[in-house]
Amino acid sequence: MLVDAYPTEPGTDVDCQALLADLPASVGGLDKRGLDQDVPAAAWGDPPVVLRCGVATPDAFGPTSQCAPFRDVDWFAETTADGYRFTTVYRRVNVEVDVPAVHDPASDVLIDLAASIEKHVPAERRCQG
Secondary structure, three states: OOOOOOOOOOOOOOHHHHHHHHHOOOOEEEEEEEEOOOOOOOOOOOOOEEEEEEOOOOOOOOOOOOEEEEEEEEEEEEOOOOOOEEEOOOOOOEEEEEEHHHHHHHHHHHHHHHHHHHHHOOOOOOOOO
């Protein structure tokens, strides 16, 4: 399976490698899939839930943006053409997860990813409110 190439933020390699090596074999009841290229990403199911590590903070995220906490990981949620995009916020490294609408509730995926993210991508602060 191919994942679109994307720019990663400088200094994210070590955290992303640790996270990718320790991701669960399934999320939201979907089995992990292999990737056809070397990118700091992972995928589960078909159509795939795709995790990208080392992404930039979303342009739409600002000081007054709402966060969705799941198991001690704060996410910024956006609606996409075919589902949802969640990006961790206030962590040393940003992790982005695209969840196609057919895999709703997306919260099941985020809950299954939380332990690995919490372990390998330290929080620098928490969302307010």
